[in-house]
Amino acid sequence: MSILIKGGTVLSSTGSVAADVVVDGERVTAVVAPDSWPGNADTVIDATGKYVLPGGIDGHTHMEMPFGGTFSADTFETGTTAAAWGGTTTIVDFAVQAKGTSLLSTLDKWHEKAGGNCAIDYGFHMIVSDVNDGTLKEMDACVDAGVNTFKMFMAYPGVFYSTDGEILLAMQRARANGGTIMMHAENGIAIDQLVAQAIAAGRTDPVQHGLTRPPELEGEATHRAIQLAKVTGAPLYIVHLSAAQALEAVAVARNDGQNVFAETCPQYLFLSIEDLARPDFEGAKFVASPPLREKSHQGALWQGLRTNDLSVVSTDHCPFCFVEQKELGRGDFSKIPNGMPGVEHRMDLIYQGVVGGELTLQRWVEVTSTTPARMFGLYPRKGVIAPGSDADIVVYDPKATQTLSASTHHMNVDYSAYEGLEITGRVDTVLSRGRVVLDRDGWHGAKGHGRFLSRELNQYLN
Amino acid sequence: MSILIKGGTVLSSTGSVAADVVVDGERVTAVVAPDSWPGNADTVIDATGKYVLPGGIDGHTHMEMPFGGTFSADTFETGTTAAAWGGTTTIVDFAVQAKGTSLLSTLDKWHEKAGGNCAIDYGFHMIVSDVNDGTLKEMDACVDAGVNTFKMFMAYPGVFYSTDGEILLAMQRARANGGTIMMHAENGIAIDQLVAQAIAAGRTDPVQHGLTRPPELEGEATHRAIQLAKVTGAPLYIVHLSAAQALEAVAVARNDGQNVFAETCPQYLFLSIEDLARPDFEGAKFVASPPLREKSHQGALWQGLRTNDLSVVSTDHCPFCFVEQKELGRGDFSKIPNGMPGVEHRMDLIYQGVVGGELTLQRWVEVTSTTPARMFGLYPRKGVIAPGSDADIVVYDPKATQTLSASTHHMNVDYSAYEGLEITGRVDTVLSRGRVVLDRDGWHGAKGHGRFLSRELNQYLN
Amino acid sequence: MSILIKGGTVLSSTGSVAADVVVDGERVTAVVAPDSWPGNADTVIDATGKYVLPGGIDGHTHMEMPFGGTFSADTFETGTTAAAWGGTTTIVDFAVQAKGTSLLSTLDKWHEKAGGNCAIDYGFHMIVSDVNDGTLKEMDACVDAGVNTFKMFMAYPGVFYSTDGEILLAMQRARANGGTIMMHAENGIAIDQLVAQAIAAGRTDPVQHGLTRPPELEGEATHRAIQLAKVTGAPLYIVHLSAAQALEAVAVARNDGQNVFAETCPQYLFLSIEDLARPDFEGAKFVASPPLREKSHQGALWQGLRTNDLSVVSTDHCPFCFVEQKELGRGDFSKIPNGMPGVEHRMDLIYQGVVGGELTLQRWVEVTSTTPARMFGLYPRKGVIAPGSDADIVVYDPKATQTLSASTHHMNVDYSAYEGLEITGRVDTVLSRGRVVLDRDGWHGAKGHGRFLSRELNQYLN
Amino acid sequence: MSILIKGGTVLSSTGSVAADVVVDGERVTAVVAPDSWPGNADTVIDATGKYVLPGGIDGHTHMEMPFGGTFSADTFETGTTAAAWGGTTTIVDFAVQAKGTSLLSTLDKWHEKAGGNCAIDYGFHMIVSDVNDGTLKEMDACVDAGVNTFKMFMAYPGVFYSTDGEILLAMQRARANGGTIMMHAENGIAIDQLVAQAIAAGRTDPVQHGLTRPPELEGEATHRAIQLAKVTGAPLYIVHLSAAQALEAVAVARNDGQNVFAETCPQYLFLSIEDLARPDFEGAKFVASPPLREKSHQGALWQGLRTNDLSVVSTDHCPFCFVEQKELGRGDFSKIPNGMPGVEHRMDLIYQGVVGGELTLQRWVEVTSTTPARMFGLYPRKGVIAPGSDADIVVYDPKATQTLSASTHHMNVDYSAYEGLEITGRVDTVLSRGRVVLDRDGWHGAKGHGRFLSRELNQYLN
Ligand SMILES: [Zn+2]
Ligand SMILES: [Zn+2]
Ligand SMILES: [Zn+2]
Ligand SMILES: [Zn+2]
Ligand SMILES: [Zn+2]
Ligand SMILES: [Zn+2]
Ligand SMILES: [Zn+2]
Ligand SMILES: [Zn+2]
Missing domain, CATH: 2.30.40.10 (Urease, subunit C, domain 1)
Known part of the structure; x- marks a missing residue:
């Protein structure tokens, strides 16, 4: 044929x-x-x-992801179908290690969930929630199994959070086995205090989600992850970068020649904390972490895409329905499931950057397809015609x-x-x-x- | 066929x-x-x-260039032939406006010199030595004639030097007609005082060529050119960047999203002021401007190539024979013709960066071919297969x-x-x-x- | 008594x-x-x-200064009397070398003008307009005569302007004799092109004085002066710093431990280009160089005073009457005498910074008295009780x-x-x-x- | 009298x-x-x-401090006597809250220890080890009791360590009550992994104390503390800064006008990791945290003292005898009591900086007496004659x-x-x-x- x-x-x-x-x-x-x-x-x-x-590559999706007792609303079938409708032909989704379980069993589980259900090709990153001698060894096995990118969290204590010591250990392992550490870089320990204070003070609306996660605390965590990467020699990829402060930390490290990379997402380029502040709980639709920022950050992010301090645009697609899911957080923004839908619109939205003069045509292809292919070890199988x-x-x-x-x-x-x-x-x-x-x-x-x-x-x- | x-x-x-x-x-x-x-x-x-x-593109050569009463030793025939032997299939050579002459007549003259003599394809940049109302208008005609890159000099007063006022005017014109200003960025006014002091003090050896052109004065001029470009909005391309100080100025501007670009040359990556200090006037072989630097700059330049603050490697090929040409400067380093041969070895030398782990294979192709093609408006005709x-x-x-x-x-x-x-x-x-x-x-x-x-x-x- | x-x-x-x-x-x-x-x-x-x-020390005044065929309106008598009314008990005024004259004869002339006429103590800086072997030697004699600060200009070509080569020579001399180079840091060569373009285009109002002297060109010249100082080892003092870009250059050099200092003036802290744009030629009252800037620079300057990147507040007092003097520039802003009155109000105006929470009480004393005393070699005779x-x-x-x-x-x-x-x-x-x-x-x-x-x-x- | x-x-x-x-x-x-x-x-x-x-003020001492089952060897009597012998007439010592105890009872205890025993005047800082609602409220009472500087630790988990969330809470309180947060800025969570790896690998010599505490992890923690201070608005004072990386973070914040201050200590200016590497367990004499660094940091610290990014020199005097105390760590460097003697030699050692041309005479007085007096609320009672x-x-x-x-x-x-x-x-x-x-x-x-x-x-x- x-x-x-x-x-x-x-x-x-x-x-x-x-x-x-x-x-x-x-x-x-x-x-x-x-x-x-x-x-x-x-x-x-x-x-x-x-x-x-070349078909788009979305390096950051969460299909059927368990989160706080519910699941993100797209299955691998619906999510990959929507992706294809939007011109994306590859996703790299996150397998999520639950505390107390093994990485390889987690991988098995995700193979089960995705296998036979996807409309387009897919790969996995591994979320490492539980760092111990066993899981550190399993990281090597994951690399052998074609999963060599390991996401860790500096936020969500008690759920995904890893301590700086655990991050250090995982980075040492990545340094040895060739893997790349992906980082959710927000200082969740400090943020959780701000969240608790807001709730205690009766500030419970969705916009508080943004106000309790100031951009300095994303900048801080980004800088910290970079220093840990420097000490260990591990490659580092900052996911869903949203704040100018974090971008600055990445820019400094890249200028110094360190193996540090970063992605942003369309929502940080097109939406803002004003959307989080929409009345009648509408803001809940825009709750994701890191949060939508003041509009002034958008220009910095577009510029970061031009300077290549931001190398990739992914979606962090993690949809929760407004009805019954987002609504879990009425009266307490901290209970709103974190995540937004987006896998379908990435190619179109970033193309608006071309239309609007923010990016060249070739840069559109680069940040949505060629670079993710090279970054995630898929080139030239993907990312180029x-x-x-x-x-x-x-x-x-x-x-x-x-x-x-x-x-x-x-x-x-x-x-x-x-x-x-x-x-x-x-x-x-x-x-x-x-x-x-x-x-x-x-x-x-x-x-x-x-x-x-x-x-x-x-x-x-x- | x-x-x-x-x-x-x-x-x-x-x-x-x-x-x-x-x-x-x-x-x-x-x-x-x-x-x-x-x-x-x-x-x-x-x-x-x-x-x-894809065949190499050397964006910076000087064939048969008049300099201080003599000519660089390669004709367009011998120079392009040597280029081809080294894997370079395109050169962009510099037409040199003499003071008091027009740009278009200069271009005619260079067409005459090169036409029918080149073994490979060639383009021209235009060296603007004489900024006045007439030549400013001619810049537009040059753009129409396929020569849209204009080199100016912050050094060599009395020869190629343009004042900051003249540079400003040319930049305004480039901003309007789409051209790019290329800059030889050394503070020649200050340097000439240091040169005169050295000669007066009897310090006449070739190494003095390096000692009288401190890297701070390349950094300074680079920063100055960048600010003039900012004021006017013109794109700027720094030629033959040799010093870490200049690289830092370029990096800052690029991080700010300004249209600033830079090239370096193999001699700055592989040779140093120690070569300029070779005894028995051997150092004269290495006299070029900017001068070879302390070895510590080499690492910074390789890193600049990795970070893309240095986007291109050109040669600044401008050969003068040791006998009879370089020898003009025995007893007075300031009379040594400025320039080194190199058009033949660029591809091989930068490949050593791949062998030695400084650059990836793809980056080798990018800095020697693809990027110069895009930078100089030749892509996809050149720079890609x-x-x-x-x-x-x-x-x-x-x-x-x-x-x-x-x-x-x-x-x-x-x-x-x-x-x-x-x-x-x-x-x-x-x-x-x-x-x-x-x-x-x-x-x-x-x-x-x-x-x-x-x-x-x-x-x-x- | x-x-x-x-x-x-x-x-x-x-x-x-x-x-x-x-x-x-x-x-x-x-x-x-x-x-x-x-x-x-x-x-x-x-x-x-x-x-x-301790009585205020105004390290930057111009009494009876010749400028473009007229003289600044305060004599040493009226100017020092006004200073005292405002709590300033010492001024350091600028002796102005005319091209073709000697430094020592200039100093004699200024001693004549000031001697017997001042109500408070006074010292001199020397404006070096004509750098040559003779005047370079005279710099040593000036130091011996208690005048060890030498102002040079990167603006006003044909009048006070020195080339970078001349600046380099003077800096070498200062390095040797212990003097400090004071710099009027604006790229006057580029500025004069912008001025000529404005006049040619019929943009002749006072506000054009500001628009043709963009802050980038003050930042550029400041950076250039700093690099020349670095190459020569000379101490450098930037006078009348007005722009955030220049402050940034100073901050970088000071952070690197270089002997670089800067002053600002009350007019840059309290007035802005909006004053230059006042209608009916009122803007002429505010014409000085560097020009008043956009208001956004004011916050940066106050912060610079707090961080000590700005160490001194002087006035650059150089008054010209509106009638007959400022009016020389009706219809051509470039003919408006450059300068503003201010010697009387410095202590009061900077005290408003204390009232408004910008500076502590002790910092008020420091920037107006103690630091100028130490900077200009008057401490502990002046600057402290x-x-x-x-x-x-x-x-x-x-x-x-x-x-x-x-x-x-x-x-x-x-x-x-x-x-x-x-x-x-x-x-x-x-x-x-x-x-x-x-x-x-x-x-x-x-x-x-x-x-x-x-x-x-x-x-x-x- | x-x-x-x-x-x-x-x-x-x-x-x-x-x-x-x-x-x-x-x-x-x-x-x-x-x-x-x-x-x-x-x-x-x-x-x-x-x-x-003016008599020296040592803003950082630990007399009779409990540490790992032993006590620092100087009592308030012997320590303050030694201080006076060295020209120091005021110390500010650290009261140490034990977990589970209150701040005020801690203060009482320290008053008991010091009261009637000191040869010179003394004040207290409060080490906050246990952040909870009660102790946060007690911070206000401490301020009222003349103890308004609160030291926290980003190192020593399980002993003094506070989480970023606890630090945030204490900073908010300091912001409200006028206090200053003092920070031991090392990423102890990551460091403890490196320490455990060293011990496990049999690398047990004193030099390992330095090798397992890389300067990047001091730079990181310093940056983190600064960001938390920025989010909360609290003044921040970095104690015993030892690494160029930390100094750089402080310099950036100070240049931005943030209320961030830092001290260094004589041992970081005069000693290095080479001393930690002395044979026969002699290195144990030099075990303190942060550790002695590579010699290259010394020049940066002297420069920081000149630029005022380092405002104070304190001693972190915390003596443990070699015999019986330091010897606790034979065979396991992590058991060596952390601390060095120094209260007696600070004035003399920093005076060597004057002798050697690193500092001016007045800067000697400033960093050892006047600035600590102003920083710690003792001026003009102390710090000036x-x-x-x-x-x-x-x-x-x-x-x-x-x-x-x-x-x-x-x-x-x-x-x-x-x-x-x-x-x-x-x-x-x-x-x-x-x-x-x-x-x-x-x-x-x-x-x-x-x-x-x-x-x-x-x-x-x-
Ligand atoms: Zn995340
Ligand atoms: Zn995600
Ligand atoms: Zn050149
Ligand atoms: Zn050239
Ligand atoms: Zn001036
Ligand atoms: Zn002036
Ligand atoms: Zn400590
Ligand atoms: Zn201590």
Whole structure:
């Protein structure tokens, strides 16, 4: 089964060329000058006037994630399907070690949850909640099993929180086995005091979620993680960076040549604490951690994307329905499940940065696909349209317009964080490993098509 | 006439893939999975075990350049031939406006000098020595003529030097016409006092060239150029950055999101002021401006290449023979012609950074080819192996070894700055616009094959 | 003739004590616990409820200064009298070398102008406009003559401007003879292009004076001066610092331990470019260089005073009458004489910083008196109330209020930059070298009382 | 009883004057010009050729401190006597809250220990080990009781360690009651892992104490404390700063105008990790926390003292005898009692900085006496020779020489950290509140002479 994508402009992280793309089976066979493919093709896709780009890679999702007695609302099936609708053809989801359990059994469990259910390819990061001699050894086994990125938390004491000593131990192990430590960098120990004071004082609205997590405490934790990484020599990747203070800490370390990387998420670029302050408990829709910040941080984040101090845009997709889930926190913001939906809209939203002059076209491709592929050991299988690469390809219509809404989105959640937002650009056609899972006629994908990706090590390390 | 380059590992700025490359006429037609090209090929080049990479782009050369009554020793013919021997398939050379002449007549003169003589493709930057109403207007015409990068000098008063006022005017013009200002950033006004004091005190050896040009005065001028660029909004490209102080100024500006870029050169990465201090006037071989620095700067420059505060490696190739040319400065270091040979060895030398763990393989390609292509408006025609690109291709043998020497190099100069240096890696085969100009049998190129490149604007600007 | 100042709170740069001060002749004899002086006193001054502080030292004034065919409006007599009215008992004025003349003859001329005319003590800085072998040698003689601070200009080409080469030479000399280089740090070469463009475009109002001198060009020149000082080893003192960018450059150098110092002036703390933009040519009253800045710089300057990156507050007092003098620039802002009156109000205005919580009481004394005394080699003769010190003493009423106005001030100029400003605090009594020159009855001073101060070297150098 | 100190050079933090000092009873009555005191004096001290300076204030001592089952070897009697021998006339010692006890009972206990035993005046800081609602409230009472500086520990988990949440709470309280938080800033949680690894690996020598406490972890904790102070608005004082990384964090905060202060200690200026590595367990003599650093840090610390990013030199005097105390850690460096003797040598050692050109004479007085007085709310009672001040006065012979040794020192400890060091300068005579406790004849002081100092708030806050 071969496909010829004709007439489009093929994008990469360095620029664009007019070219046709030949797919044979699951892989790209050739990238050729327009109309110069001498072979046959079973199917021809007309990409005239459109961009042809490597499928998006969302390096930070939480499908069916247990959180405070409930689960994030997207299953691997619904979540990966929504991702594909938005032009994302790979996710890296977080397996979550529960305290007292092993990393490998956790991995087994996540393989069970995801296996046979995903519409697109997927990999795993491992959340390490319980550092001990056994789990430290298991980290090596995880690396061998294609899971070499380990998320730790400086927040959520009693749940995911690791002490600086535990982080140090895990970093030493990562230094030895080639893994990268991913960090949720907020000083949760100090934050929890502020939260308790707010509750005690009767300040219980959703906006308090933001006010009790000041950006200095994200900056502080980021700086601390960087110093621990320096002492141990471990590569470090800061997840969901939201604050200018944290960005500054990352910039200093990167300027010093340390192996420190960071991602931000669309919600920090487009939304703010003003959304958290929406009346009638509407703000609960925007509760995630780190919290949405003052608008002044947005410009710093866009600039960080330009300077490459922010290398990746992921979503931290972790949807909870407003009804029955977010509502758990009425009267006590600290009980609102933390997380926002977003896996479907990342490519479109960051494209608005291109439309608005914040990013170049090539940088759009880089931060949404090429860099995550290199960062998470998937390149050149993913992240580029090149011979031998998986045929994960998006045909994107740069002129089409659309309106984001819960009534039209495909995520399994009852609200949109961007309800009513009119944007330019729209996914036209999506291939996942050579299969057209989506085109203008609609959905042709299927759960179970997606396969687990055993990942290589971070490719940015010298 | 078609060529199939088979069995190699194709490199790009983001990574490597096993692929075959199809060339038809002057251009790349296709990049295909190994053994999957269904068409024919007149010639097959076996690249098994070798790297296949986009031809090098040297963005900073001075062929036949007039300097102090003499000329740099390489003609466009000998210089471009030597470049090709070293895997460089494009140069951007500097047209030099003499005071009192026009930019366009200068450009004509350089077209005359280069036209019909180059073995590889070439473009021009314009050195603006004489800022006045006429030449400011001519800058627009230069942009239209494909020469949109304007070098100015903060050193060499009376020759190339422009005042800060003149620089401001030229920057305003560049801001308006899309051009980029390139800056030789040394405080020549202060330096000339130090030089005069040294001569007056009888300190006349070549090492004085270095001692009278302290790195703080490169840092100062770099900072000054950046501020003038900020005031005017012009893009700025610092040429031949040699000092940690200058790098720091560039890093600050880039971190602030300003359109500031910088290159360094192999001599600053591999040589030092100790070479300038070689006895018996040998140091004269290493006289160039900015001067070779203390060794401690080398580590900073390698790190700058990793952090992308240094985006490009060029050569500043400007050879003067030791006999009769360098010797003009015996007894007075200030009369030594400024410049060193290097166009032939850039790709090999920077590859040593890969061998030594300073840079990744993809970063080697990026700083020597892809980034200069994007910076100088040549991408995707140059700087990448992609359908539609010029077939400027190097087959590189990563395991071969060689010894650098004046006795074997192809530059028209009687010494090598790296005499006797043993290195790993060697150019195997070179294509220039589809023509095999060099292979293991030797030289097949010809003067006149190279064509002038009318360049687009800098592609890094948002 | 002895005086006992009783019952007051004696202030120093480190704090305050309840103490009586005994003056005998021109000097302080003793500082004693309240009511514990066993000796006699001819006169008793009751300072109950008042501050007793060392007389202010204004390290930057221009009396009778020639500028563009006119002279600043205060003579040494009127200017020093006004200073005393405001609690300043020492000025250091600038002798101005005209091109082609010698430093020593300049000094003679200024001794002539000031000698016998001053109401308070005075010293000189030397403006070096003409750097050559002769004047460089004369710098040594100036140091011997008690004038060891040399002001140079990076602005005003053709008038005071020195090239970076000339600055380098003067700095080398200062390094050798112990002098300090004072710098007017604005990139006048670039600025003059912006000025010419404004005039050519018909933008001739006073506000253009500010718009054509962007703060980046003060930051640039400040950084440049610092680098030249670093290369030469000379101490550097930045005069009339007005911009956050310049402050940042100073802060970096000071943090690195370099001998770099800076002053700001009240006008930069209290006025802004909005005043320059006052209609009906009123803005001309506020034309000085560097220009008044956007208000956002004010907070940075107050903070700089707290962090000691700004060590001194001087006035740059250089008054020109609105009528006939400022009016020279109607229709062409570049012809407005540069300068503002201020010598009378410095102590009062900076005291408003104490009232408003910007500075502590001791810091007020430090930046207006103690530090200039130490910086300009006058301590402990001036800048402190201690046995043996000159009896330059101010009794200050911290509760009194007053309204600033040209109708009541004592400067010889027809407008006040602070017309109508109501402030708290007022000078009550002033002693200059033991003589009560001012008390609540009025003026008792006399021209000729003030003597020339031969100054020691900067006391901040290790 | 009155004393006249005649003929000396009286030093202050701003300079020196020739003056006589009159003491009546416990206080300074007058500072007068030489030979101009009209009154009588019971005793005359000849200070000709000597410095007369305010008695030293050591803001960081631990007398009779419980640590790991033993006590620091100096009692309040022996320790304060030794202090006086070294020209220190005030100490501020640390009361140590044991977990589970109250602050006020702790204060009572320390009053009992010190009361009637001190040879010089003393104050207390309070070590807060147990943060809870009760102790937070007690902080206010401590402030009222003249103890407004609260030390907390980011190291020593299980003993003194406070979590970031507890620190936040205490800082909020300090913000409200005017107190200052003092911080032992090392990341003890991470350090303890490194310590455990070293012990487990059989690396048990004293030098391991240094190797397991890398300077990055002091820099990290310092930065963290600063951010917590920023969030809460509390003043912060970093104790015993030893590492360039920590200094950099302090410098950034101070440059931003935050109320952050720091002290260093003589051992960090004069000793290094090489001393910790002395053979035969000799290194144990140098075990303190933070540990002695690589020599390269010393230059940074001297520079910090010049730039005022380090404002104070204290000793962290906490002596343990080599025999029986330090020996507890043979075979396990982590069991070596942490602390070094030093209270006797601070004035002399820092004077070596004057001799060696690191500091000016006035800066010596400032960092050892005037600034601690202002920082700890004792000025002008202490820290200056002024009318009304306590007559705590040192007559110092700048030309005398001495050799430091355990055989001659007065501290109750069996070794000297500076054994055999020959230095210039020696204390000649010491007055404590008007009593000559020491002169060339020897000791005239007595336990019980020293009184408790109820301290005002930090005087550096605006
Ligand atoms: Zn997280
Ligand atoms: Zn997450
Ligand atoms: Zn150049
Ligand atoms: Zn060049
Ligand atoms: Zn000036
Ligand atoms: Zn002036
Ligand atoms: Zn401590
Ligand atoms: Zn301590």
